Amino acid sequence: MRPSGIEYTAVIRSPPDTVDDANDFLKLVWVERSDVGAEDRMALETVLSELVTNVIQSNPHRQIQCEVTLSIGPDLLQLETSDTGEQLDQLPPASVEMPANVAEHGRGLALIQLMVDSLTYRHDGSQNVWQIRRSRRSSAEIK
Amino acid sequence: MTSFHVDDVRTDLAIIRVVGRLNMVTAPDLRDVVAHAVKSGKSRLVVDLAGVEFMDSSGLGALIGALKTTRQAGGDLRIAAPGEQVAMVLQLSNVDRILKPYENADAAFRD
Numbered sequence: 001m002r003p004s005g006i007e008y009t010a011v012i013r014s015p016p017d018t019v020d021d022a023n024d025f026l027k028l029v030w031v032e033r034s035d036v037g038a039e040d041r042m043a044l045e046t047v048l049s050e051l052v053t054n055v056i057q058s059n060p061h062r063q064i065q066c067e068v069t070l071s072i073g074p075d076l077l078q079l080e081t082s083d084t085g086e087q088l089d090q091l092p093p094a095s096v097e098m099p100a101n102v103a104e105h106g107r108g109l110a111l112i113q114l115m116v117d118s119l120t121y122r123h124d125g126s127q128n129v130w131q132i133r134r135s136r137r138s139s140a141e142i143k
Numbered sequence: 144m145t146s147f148h149v150d151d152v153r154t155d156l157a158i159i160r161v162v163g164r165l166n167m168v169t170a171p172d173l174r175d176v177v178a179h180a181v182k183s184g185k186s187r188l189v190v191d192l193a194g195v196e197f198m199d200s201s202g203l204g205a206l207i208g209a210l211k212t213t214r215q216a217g218g219d220l221r222i223a224a225p226g227e228q229v230a231m232v233l234q235l236s237n238v239d240r241i242l243k244p245y246e247n248a249d250a251a252f253r254d
Contacts, residue, residue, distance in 0.1 A: 020166070
């Protein structure tokens with residue numbers, strides 16, 4: 001089932017693009033979509049930053065193209081990234097544990113899982129596709 | 144564009160005011176600024192996060208690395224004034240257990 005929402009798309013080509021370009025893309029979407037609440041914005045910005053960072057860091061010696069699609073439905077937010085980087089050796093675990101407090105790396109996927117209803121990965125033959133879904137919080141729920 | 148401004152408070156104490164984003168682009172800069180400050184004798188540091196509009200796990204990693212750098216020099220690092228998104232990331236990751244956010248930079252080393 002796809003969410004019946006309006007789609008917003010950006011393409012990141014790194015280098016020279018960086019994770020800042022992914023963040024800038026969402027800032028532009030928020031200008032148009034003031035109906036997306038602060039809690040959902042913070043979650044999507046954080047999730048996208050972690051996804052794009054992983055793609056760039058996993059492919060240090062090659063240019064990657066990463067297409068980002070955000071779908072905003074009445075009740076559901078869906079964010080998908082399709083990248084041309086190396087295929088993952090193994091599927092990410094269904095539940096990633098937060099590393100020890102003193103660890104300096106390894107929090108990205110664990111953080112994402114805490115902010116979404118679902119996180120999936122697939123390789124479609126030529127691209128890595130990450131997809132997250134998150135139920136929209138109503139403004140009244142924002143503290 | 145993220146900027147780092149270092150305010151010397153006392154011989155061994157400085158406040159690093161960060162404005163912008165802390166992500167994979169700028170996290171290495173924070174590590175460098177902290178390493179330089181510690182090398183110049185400032186082993187007690189406050190990272191003032193009031194101007195940080197966004198932080199992800201790369202920023203968290205840099206803060207933890209910076210904490211280790213100060214402690215290895217016999218000092219400490221504290222953080223102050225995180226905004227809503229930064230506070231959310233600190234809390235979800237449990238990093239707020241080792242880096243308790245202070246209300247503002249002045250409060251961070253009052254004790």
